[in-house]
Amino acid sequence: MADEKSKGPVKPSSQAPTVAMTATETGNTAPPRTKAAPTAAHQPSKVRAGMGDVGADFVEIYSDADLARATGLLSILAPDGRARTADVPSVEPATWLAMYRGMLLIRMLDERLMTMQRQGRVGFYAEARGQEASVIAPVAALGPSDWVVPSHREGGAALYLGLPLRAYIAQVLGNVDDIGKGRQMPVHPTTPRALRFLPMSSCVATQLPQATGIAWAAKMKRDPTVVLAYLGEGATSAEDFHTGVNFAAVFKAPVVFVCVNNQWAVSTPATAQSGSETFAVKALAYGLPGVRVDGNDVFALYAAVREAVDRARRGEGPTLIEAVTYRLGAHSSSDDPARYRSASDTEAWAAKEPLIRLRAWLKAAGIFDDAREVRMRDEIGRDIKDAIAATEGQPPPPLRSLIEDVYAQPPRTLEEQLADLERIRARPI
C-alpha cells in the first residue's frame, strides 16, 4: 500500500458510520463485545485502517454501537403480531395494507405456479414462500426515482411496483407476451423501464457491481437516486460481493444492499456459508454500516431500509442490511429439501412467517378484518386466474427475436445461424 498517504485525510472514529435506528433492538440481549482493548499505557490513536497512519498501533473504523447493530437483531413486530406503537414506523395504514396485499399476492401466485409446474404447464419455478416481507418491505421504503437491482427471488417486488400480472406469468411461460422475449429462465421477469427495476439475475452476486455502478453514476451526475440491491446470503461468498461492496464503500455510492439470509443456498446451510458471526458484520470491515434485522418483520425491515435510503440520499454512502428469514419452500421446482433438512426446522420457522404477524397487527389496529381478508383473497385469486387465461396458450416469441436487440443490423453470421435454425425447425420430426 505504497500510496496510502495519498488517499486523503485520516477519518476520526467519532465520525464512524452509524445508522440512527428509530426502533428498539431486541433478540441479541448480550452486551456488545469490546474489541481487543489496548493497554492503558498504550492509548490508541484511533485512525481509519489503511488510510494514512501506518505507524498506528490501533485503528478503529467502527464503534461498539456499530458492532451491536451488525450482530444484534432489530425487531419490532413480534411473531404474535404485537408491536410497541412508538416503534412502528409512521406510515399510512393504506401502505401497510398494500404491503400485506403484495405479500399475499406472492404467496398465492407461488402456490398456483408451483402447481402448474407440477402439472407440466410451466417448465421451472422458484418460490419466495416465507420470505415475502424481505421481498416487499425494501421496495416499499424507496422513493419514486430510486432503482432496484434484484437477485432471483424478488419478482413479487416488481409486481408491487406495478409489473402487470399477465406480463409476469407470460415471462414464466416464455411466450410472445413476455417483455424480455423469452430470453430469461422462468421467474426472471424483465420489467417496463419506468419501474426502474433491472431484469432479475440468478448468476449469483453479478448484480452487485452493477448496482454499485448505477449508484456511483447517479452520484457523479448529482442525481439523488438511491439503488436497492438484493442478494442472498450465499452471494456473500462470491467475488462480486467483494467488488460491489468494496467499490460502494470507497466511492460512498448511494446503494443499500439487502442480504436476504433465508438460511439456505440450495442445500448449503447459512452456517456453512461463512466464518463470520453474521452476514451483516462483514460490512464493518469494508467501512460501511451493517444492520441485522428480523426479515419476517415488515416494520423492522422497512425502518432499517428507510434509514439506509435516507442516509445514502444525504451522501453518506452505502449500508448492508441482513434480513434474517427462512426459505419455507424448496430452492426451486428442481429441488427436494427433504434430502438435506429436517421438517421440524421448517415447521418452527413457519410459525414465525411474515404474513401471520402483519395480519394479526392489522386486525388488532382495526385496519383489517376477516371479511376484508376473504375479499382480498378472492380478488387476488380472480386476478391470477384471469392473467393465466389471458396468456397461457400464446405462441413463443418469433424466432427472429433471437438475433435482435444487440446489433442495429444483425451481422451475416447471425443471419446464417438463424437460417440454419429455421431449416432445422421446418424438418419433420
Ligand SMILES: Cc1ncc(C[n+]2csc(CCOP(=O)(O)OP(=O)(O)O)c2C)c(N)n1
Ligand atoms: C455464479 C453462479 N453460481 C452458481 C449458481 C447456481 N445457483 C443459483 S441460486 C444458488 C444459491 C444462491 O443462494 P443464496 O444467495 O442464498 O440465494 P437464495 O437462493 O437462497 O435466495 C446457486 C448456487 C448460479 N446461478 N450462479
Ligand SMILES: [Mg+2]
Ligand atoms: Mg439463501
